[in-house]
Every structure is written in C-alpha cells, then in structure tokens.
Amino acid sequence: MDENSAQIIKRYFKEYYFTFSERIKAPRDIASREFGYFPFGASMIRHLGFSDVHAFRALLVKEAPAGVYCSNSLYSDPTAEMSAKGWLRAELIFDIDADALRQPxxxxxxxxxxxxxxxxxxxxxxxxxxxxxxxxxxxxxxxxDKCLEAAKKETFKLLDFLEFDLGIPMAFVEVCFSGNAGYHIRTEESSFDSLGSTGRGEIADYLAGRGIMPPLINSAHLSPQDPGWRGRIARFIRDLPADDQTFGKVDISFEKRLDALINSFSKKQVDEFLSRAIIDSGVTIDPAVTTDIHRIFRMPESLNNKTGLVKRECTKDLSGFDPLSDAVALGNENRKEMMFVEMCPKVELRGKSYGPFRSQTVELPLYVGIYLALKGAGKFVKSGATQPSEMQGT
Ligand SMILES: [Zn+2]
Ligand SMILES: [Zn+2]
Structure with missing residues (x-):
C-alpha cells in the first residue's frame, strides 16, 4: 500500500480508538486470556496478558492496531508460549462467512x-x-446486503441449533457482525467448554449434518416435533415451498409426503432428497475456527483491518441489524477524500451506494474510501500531488 493511503487509514483507526476505546469491554476472566494485535505493516504480536481492561484500552489508543484479538480459551499462564500456557477451557466459537454461502x-x-x-x-x-x-x-x-442477509439467516439457524440441540441458553450467546463478511458467534460458559479440538469437530459435523443416513427418513414415526435432526428433516418435508415439484401435488399432507418417500421413492431419489434437506437445514460454518482451541478471536468493537468496519455486537437485535450501516466506524459523510479507484463493484454503506468504479478518480466520504482502500480497490489521492493517469496500473 502507498504511504499516503496507509497514513490516512492509520489516522482513521487512531481516531476511532481515541474516541471509542471505552467500548472495548473486558472479557470475563480477563487475566486468564491471551491477547494479541497486529500493528499496520507488521506481523502479529500475541501472548500478551492483561489483568484489567484499562491497560489494554491504553495500548489500543497508543498503537491504533490494524487488528485486535483475544483468546476464547482460558489459560493458567496466558503470556507463556503455547505449550506452557496451561489450557483450562475454551468457549465455543463459530464463524459464518457470506462468501462460503455462494449466493448468486x-x-x-x-x-x-x-x-x-x-x-x-x-x-x-x-x-x-x-x-x-x-x-x-x-x-x-x-x-x-443480499449475501450478508444470507449470512444472518445462517446465524439464526445456528442459534436454533445452539438453543434446542446443544441446550445452550441464549443468555450465554453473543452474536457479532465480524466487520467484514459475516457473523461471529461465541458462547459463554457452556457445558462444552472443556471439549478438545476433536469434540468441537463433532459439533461442526453435527451442525452440517455430516453422516446423516437415509434410514433416518425411513421411519413412519418421523414428526416435525421430533428433537434434533429428525425434527429438522421432518419440518423440511412439511414446509417445502409451494412451487416445489418433489411430490407432484403441492397440497398433500406431511404424512402423505413421508409415505411417498418411504414407499414410492427409489433409493437414489431418497438420497437426493435427503441431501437437499441437509443443505437447507444445516449450518455452514468455518470448521477451522470452531475446532481451533488456541485461536485468538477478533474482539467486539474493534476495527476490522479488511474493511475499516467495526466488529459489532448485535445479539439483542439481530433481525433489525444492518451491518453495512450499523458497523460503520466514523460515519461523518461530510469528511471527504479524493480517491483513485482502480476497480470496485457497487458498494452500499449507510444506505447510499457508490460505484461501480473502474479507473476513476472520485470524491468519497472518508469511511467509504477507507473501505475501498482496505479492500485493495484503490488509493487516496494526495491533494495536487498525483494525477490519476499517472497512477493507473500501479
Ligand atoms: Zn452479495
Ligand atoms: Zn490471463
């Protein structure tokens, strides 16, 4: 990245932490957590420990890091090297990424x-x-907004699994927009905290419906009220959309559909139908995040270095949360900067759309420019110093 853009971005991050560092909340059992951050243009610094949040906030104001992280694991000595930390337990975490949902x-x-x-x-x-x-x-x-809406829908599915299949009360679940392309979900104090990586892998498999076999359908007693995956598959059968042709007539009852599946469908048809039901009812998470018990996880209310947006908590109003508005860090539209945009699609922030742009110099609100620059789509023009024609291809 060019020096001028890097300076503008760093200033933006510094202003955010100077103004809003109080929003960074102390995690429970702060003294047992590992903290880390990476400064702009440098590699990650981790294995840090803090006994109170004030010292950590002071560091954020001073350093204005590109990324800020805290472990979901608790350790007896969080500042020791990994093998000597003394792992105690870890909260369950989940990462839902809009890109993985492959929306049209x-x-x-x-x-x-x-x-x-x-x-x-x-x-x-x-x-x-x-x-x-x-x-x-x-x-x-x-x-x-469309793929982020799909990620939100996926998050709701995950919350349903956490509450009804894993028995984790919603009061112990935190949902955040990641500040980039999806949602981060973290549970506090669940009975799964002592699970190692393999056990967490089994939870990831369960959420994705990996290993579910056709005999699950092959039961006349399958009911939408069943717990776990049985109920999910049954509800998929019951709630097929009106234009679905699987069972010919759309208005036949759940019982008749189930009977057709068991008695009239070929094995191949049952397999295909079950695959559809599993994809629709399961949750697409990044299993690498859930199974890693030595991860440091981006902190709520810190800035995402890939966008300049805030990783923002939205547990209480997930349905009303609008990530591309509510997670803008410093939303002053009157602060504008000239920018040379090499290439970007239409971008919508705070209800206004910008672009698509291709090899254009445009004046944009600072937060839009920060977003584009961090996505690698363009750079800030130093006033009077550089003509756009000189910048093409650089
Ligand atoms: Zn999209
Ligand atoms: Zn080529």
Whole structure:
C-alpha cells in the first residue's frame, strides 16, 4: 500500500480508538486470556496478558492496531508460549462467512484477476483466463446486503441449533457482525467448554449434518416435533415451498409426503432428497475456527483491518441489524477524500451506494474510501500531488 493511503487509514483507526476505546469491554476472566494485535505493516504480536481492561484500552489508543484479538480459551499462564500456557477451557466459537454461502449475487460483485496476464473482470472466476488461457486466477470476493442477509439467516439457524440441540441458553450467546463478511458467534460458559479440538469437530459435523443416513427418513414415526435432526428433516418435508415439484401435488399432507418417500421413492431419489434437506437445514460454518482451541478471536468493537468496519455486537437485535450501516466506524459523510479507484463493484454503506468504479478518480466520504482502500480497490489521492493517469496500473 502507498504511504499516503496507509497514513490516512492509520489516522482513521487512531481516531476511532481515541474516541471509542471505552467500548472495548473486558472479557470475563480477563487475566486468564491471551491477547494479541497486529500493528499496520507488521506481523502479529500475541501472548500478551492483561489483568484489567484499562491497560489494554491504553495500548489500543497508543498503537491504533490494524487488528485486535483475544483468546476464547482460558489459560493458567496466558503470556507463556503455547505449550506452557496451561489450557483450562475454551468457549465455543463459530464463524459464518457470506462468501462460503455462494449466493448468486457473487456473479455481480466479485472480481477475478488472472495472475499471468493481469486481466481483471467482474463476475465469477473462470476456469481459464479468456485472454491468455492460463489457469491461475485469483478470486476477489466482495459482499453486498443480499449475501450478508444470507449470512444472518445462517446465524439464526445456528442459534436454533445452539438453543434446542446443544441446550445452550441464549443468555450465554453473543452474536457479532465480524466487520467484514459475516457473523461471529461465541458462547459463554457452556457445558462444552472443556471439549478438545476433536469434540468441537463433532459439533461442526453435527451442525452440517455430516453422516446423516437415509434410514433416518425411513421411519413412519418421523414428526416435525421430533428433537434434533429428525425434527429438522421432518419440518423440511412439511414446509417445502409451494412451487416445489418433489411430490407432484403441492397440497398433500406431511404424512402423505413421508409415505411417498418411504414407499414410492427409489433409493437414489431418497438420497437426493435427503441431501437437499441437509443443505437447507444445516449450518455452514468455518470448521477451522470452531475446532481451533488456541485461536485468538477478533474482539467486539474493534476495527476490522479488511474493511475499516467495526466488529459489532448485535445479539439483542439481530433481525433489525444492518451491518453495512450499523458497523460503520466514523460515519461523518461530510469528511471527504479524493480517491483513485482502480476497480470496485457497487458498494452500499449507510444506505447510499457508490460505484461501480473502474479507473476513476472520485470524491468519497472518508469511511467509504477507507473501505475501498482496505479492500485493495484503490488509493487516496494526495491533494495536487498525483494525477490519476499517472497512477493507473500501479
Ligand atoms: Zn490471463
Ligand atoms: Zn452479495
């Protein structure tokens, strides 16, 4: 990144932490947690410990880091090296990423870049570059309100699993927008805290419905009121959308549908139907996050270095939460900066849309410019110093 853009971004982060460091809350059992951060342009500093949140806030104001993290694990000595920390337990964490949900809008806002010839276009990544036929093509993903809405829907599904299948009271669950492309969910004090990585992997498998076999359907006693996956599959059968042709007539009862599945469908048809039910009813999480018990996790109310948005808690009003408005850090529209945008899709922040832009110099609210610069889509123009034509291709 060019020096001018880096300075503007760093100033923005510094102003945020100077103004809002009080919003960074002390996690429970703060003295047993590992903290970490990474400064702009440098690698991660971790294995830090704090016994009170004030010292940590002071560090944030002084350093204005690019990313701020805290362990979901508790240790007897959090500042020791990993093998000597003395792992005690870890809260369950989940990461839901809009990009992994592969929504149709990706074809509109994603960008691909050929690493051989440098060609860059909007749309889904082709298998080979239409220009030079090379196959090393980078996918540059963006998010929009539609895919973030899909991530929210996925989050609601996860909350349902946590409450009804794992028995974790909602009062112990924290939901945050990650500040980038999805949601982070963390549970406090559940009976799963002592689980190691393998046990957490089993939870991830359960959420995804991995290993569910057709005999689960093959039961005349399957009911939408059943607990766990039985009930989920049954409700999928009952609630098929009106235009679904699986059972021919749409208005047949749940019992008749189940009877058709058991007695009239071929094994292949049952397998296909079950796959659909599992994809629809399961939750797409990043299993690497859930199974890692030595992770440090981005802290709520800290800034996301990939966007400049805030990782913001929305536990109490997830349905009304609008990530692309409510997570803007410093939303003063009158503070504007000139920016040369190399390429970006239409971006919507705080209810206003910008772009798509391609090789254009535009004046943008600072928070929009920060978002684009951190996404690698452009750079701030030093007033009077650089003409856009000189900047193309740099
Ligand atoms: Zn190419
Ligand atoms: Zn989208």
């Amino acid at each position: 809008c990706k074809a509109v806002h994603d960008i691909w870049l050929c690493k051989s010839c440098g060609k860059k276009e909007f749309g889904l990544r082709p298998k080979i570059c239409p220009s030079c036929k090379a196959n090393k093509i980078l996918e540059i993903s963006w998010v929009c």
